[in-house]
Amino acid sequence: MSDPAFKSLADVIAHRYGKGTVGGGKSGKDMPADDVLAGILNRRTHRRYTDEPVPDDLLDVLFAAAFSASAKSDLQQGSVVVVKDAAKRKALADLIPSMPWIGKAPVFMVWIGDSRRIRRICELRGKPFANDHLDAFLNAAVDAALAMQTFTLAAEAKGLGCCPISVVRNHLDAIRDILELPLYTFPVAGLCLGWPAQTGFISMRLPPKVNVHTDRYDDWDLAEELQGYDKRRDARFAIPADSHKMTDVYGPAPFYGWSEDKARQVSTPERDKLGRFVRAQGIRTD
Numbered sequence: 203m204s205d206p207a208f209k210s211l212a213d214v215i216a217h218r219y220g221k222g223t224v225g226g227g228k229s230g231k232d233m234p235a236d237d238v239l240a241g242i243l244n245r246r247t248h249r250r251y252t253d254e255p256v257p258d259d260l261l262d263v264l265f266a267a268a269f270s271a272s273a274k275s276d277l278q279q280g281s282v283v284v285v286k287d288a289a290k291r292k293a294l295a296d297l298i299p300s301m302p303w304i305g306k307a308p309v310f311m312v313w314i315g316d317s318r319r320i321r322r323i324c325e326l327r328g329k330p331f332a333n334d335h336l337d338a339f340l341n342a343a344v345d346a347a348l349a350m351q352t353f354t355l356a357a358e359a360k361g362l363g364c365c366p367i368s369v370v371r372n373h374l375d376a377i378r379d380i381l382e383l384p385l386y387t388f389p390v391a392g393l394c395l396g397w398p399a400q401t402g403f404i405s406m407r408l409p410p411k412v413n414v415h416t417d418r419y420d421d422w423d424l425a426e427e428l429q430g431y432d433k434r435r436d437a438r439f440a441i442p443a444d445s446h447k448m449t450d451v452y453g454p455a456p457f458y459g460w461s462e463d464k465a466r467q468v469s470t471p472e473r474d475k476l477g478r479f480v481r482a483q484g485i486r487t488d
């Protein structure tokens with residue numbers, strides 16, 4: 203949803219990236235912040251919801267929008283499991299007590315990379331499935347992710363809020379059992395959905411200078427750009443000292459910004475069982 207505080211897209215962009223970081227602050231100045239682009243630029247994760255239910259017909263519309271996302275070769279390899287059964291929902295929430303929004307959100311679903319349907323279609327049409335390699339996994343994961351993000355933007359356009367949950371992949375075997383996921387399917391992410399109880403906030407992003415390259419990949423100025431980004435982010439929302447990670451291992455940082463936080467986060471192994479799980483689901487990763 204667009205925010206009335208923003209008059210032009212340049213205003214929303216400045217809030218997302220920091221003043222002057224995109225087109226010197228000029229790009230989007232003549233474009234009113236009243237359309238789908240303003241909604242995209244305003245997107246934010248919501249983890250607290252009111253108790254108001256989400257009507258089924260609205261959910262139908264959101265799924266119709268989600269699966270309007272582009273899909274590799276029109277193979278349509280995304281699926282979603284909406285968890286309505288109370289016992290299943292509790293079992294999922296109990297797996298991840300550190301994220302109570304999973305149990306409390308009015309709606310919870312798990313987006314699935316689905317390489318099963320096309321294999322069944324091959325069987326039904328008497329053809330071999332001759333693409334059993336890593337690309338099959340990637341295509342299904344991408345289709346599911348595109349549909350999930352399209353769902354999120356559609357939900358936000360109707361005033362709802364979402365929170366994706368990749369932590370479901372910390373419990374792959376349990377998720378497979380609870381959702382009865384058959385061979386050739388795998389969870390990509392959970393998604394909480396509900397009416398936001400708070401306005402939330404726009405999380406600042408790296409400037410497009412860092413991830414938009416021209417003609418060739420070029421990251422020579424990453425260190426300098428990171429410094430500027432860390433400072434801009436810190437000025438908006440400093441990471442409180444009690445949220446600094448792994449101080450027992452790395453000690454206090456002279457300046458604890460986003461890049462220090464993310465480097466510490468990925469310095470311990472996480473989810474290294476995904477390959478084993480996907481292969482056990484029958485999907486090859488070579």
Ligand SMILES: Cc1cc2nc3c(=O)[nH]c(=O)nc-3n(C[C@H](O)[C@H](O)[C@H](O)COP(=O)(O)O)c2cc1C
Nearest residue numbers: 245246247301365366367368369370391403404405
């Ligand atoms: C694939 C994916 C998985 C995520 N997993 C979790 C999660 O397990 N728990 C959670 O609270 N947030 C999760 N998030 C939300 C991110 O933390 C959030 O997108 C990020 O902090 C940036 O904030 P923003 O979405 O408001 O821009 C996930 C987001 C994505 C895209």
